[in-house]
Amino acid sequence: MSTDAPAPHTGHPVAPRPRPPRAFRSTDDRLLGGVAAGLALHLGVDKTYVRAAFLISTALGGLGVVVYGALWLVLPTDTHLELRSPGLEAATRQGKRPGRGRRLEDVGLLVALAAVGIGVVVLAQTVFGGSVVFWPVLLGVVGLAVLWRQADEAQRERWVDSTGRIDFVRAVAGAGGTAAWVRLAAGVGLLLSALVLFALQTGQSGQVGVARDVVVAGVLGVAGLALMVGPWLFRLTGDLSEERAARVRSQERADMAAHLHDSVLQTLALIQKHAGDAKTVATLARAQERDLRSWLYGEEPAPDTSVASALKAAAAEVEDSHGVPVEVVTVGDAPVSERLRPLVLAAREAMVNAAKHSGADQVDVFAEAGPHATEVFVRDRGHGFDESAVPEDRLGVRNSIVDRMRRHGGTAVIRTAPGDGTEVRLTMTTQRTSSQEETG
């Protein structure tokens, strides 16, 4: 889990979770354009406050709308192709996980915001009086907002297009679904009705004439068009690099998938050949499962940077070479420093011993990295041994585990009895002041 605490030994070892260094518009958590949610994430405050701030500043002179619009124009959307495991991404896309769908509390917020919005409208009307300009302007703004949203959808559609070619019709109308066209039509309709309303009202109240209406209508129309195409043009440049990165990533994934499918085929072939040998089949299946699982659902940092990953990698090796499943459960994580490397090596040795000598059909490994110490437990339910009966020259336990830990300032406690399994408990305290810790 990612705790933002400064302690280096909790949370993710390398990077907690890639926070956007600059502000983005949120595509997942938006009511309108995602500006408020994106800004809230960037500033680290609750999005409701940001939204409220926008509303209040809108009510007090309309600054909020201007700022919101400006940010909407300027801020790019967040990187939509998240760095998540492909298995979860696929399951989310296919609607097999709860996720994107709006929840009741979102609707509640929406209702509240709508109420405030209506209040703003009423307030504006009482302050400015039933101005002739007000409703046309409001309608126009709503129309433009719809068009803007449309442009965003188009932008998203374009991401999906893996060929990277940009189609203008697609850009405006999205994938061309009925909903997209209806929205487009609604936006244009609102824009037009705003123009007509404006023309009618000015026509009635003033005698300035049709000419001005036409000019105004024309200007508004052009502005509307510009706004319609504007965001698309504006963000085009910014999107290109992201698109390229996404393409590279998807190619990498395709290669990876091909590799995995290939390895699955190999494994299946091997399983057929060893159909009579239950143990080999189980080992093969297990190795393959691990492979697939880490690809589909894993978000593992590289083994040389994180204790948890290093232990998992060690467990995988032991599994493969000794054919005994090794289950690793980790809580917290720490970087593999000079101080913790011996711990990982000793744990590996303990796993090897358990897999090789205990006769157990499974080895359990539990690691907990806390702020003061990192502990690893390696446990099997095998036949155990009599500690005093182990000859002095048995290098495995004495040298690799106990002495190694002691040499590096840690402890190793072995708890075993014949017939009662073995548990090796390795502890390494964290010396915060030690400068060598940072070298890992």
Next chain:
Amino acid sequence: MSATTGMGPTVPSGLRRSVVVVDDHAMFRTGVKAELAAHPSRVEVLGEAADVDQAVAEVTRLRPEVVLLDVHLPGGGGAEVMRRVGARQPQTRFLALSVSDAAEDVIGTIRAGARGYVTKTITGPELVDAIDRVAGGDAVFSPRLAGFVLDAFAGSIEVAQVDEDLDRLTEREREVMRLIARGYAYKEVAGELFISIKTVETHVSSVLRKLQLSSRHELTRWANDRRLL
């Protein structure tokens, strides 16, 4: 992984538990049914379903004691099934089965109301034990789930912030979770801590309740980071 080393053998309660299997993979459903069929005296499979709508219909119609629920399910996932059935049928309990060990799936499923979480590599007898345990109102914690729980409740929390005991584990509960994460069966946990199995079960159920109900800031943020709430 054989997720249930933490469970150990249960004394058969002598009751025959009724089960509905919900999974979108027909092959897996068949496999589970075959495994459960080997224990006809303890488990009876009433029916099966392949997506959320079907699952809700079947569970409402058949009223099983336990629903074996896949976490990833077309129509909104297993959590959606629990949301739609949950309140109406409190006597039906859910045991989540998944091939994914993603932390957000595991915690999310428990928070949605499941009484336990096991991975699909669980052996037949272990699954039967787990079903029995869940049907009896207990929680089924695998080592991995215990690890996630410790992670979720990790970190110090200022006492002022804690307005309810829901927001943190007691020292005893943490000990129990750590032992389960180390691969201890309930019985072994009981022996290690000099308490009865019943007490271990009480602790585990209490942790489950906290996991489901806690509004702890850390837990919420942790979940939020993974877009879960």
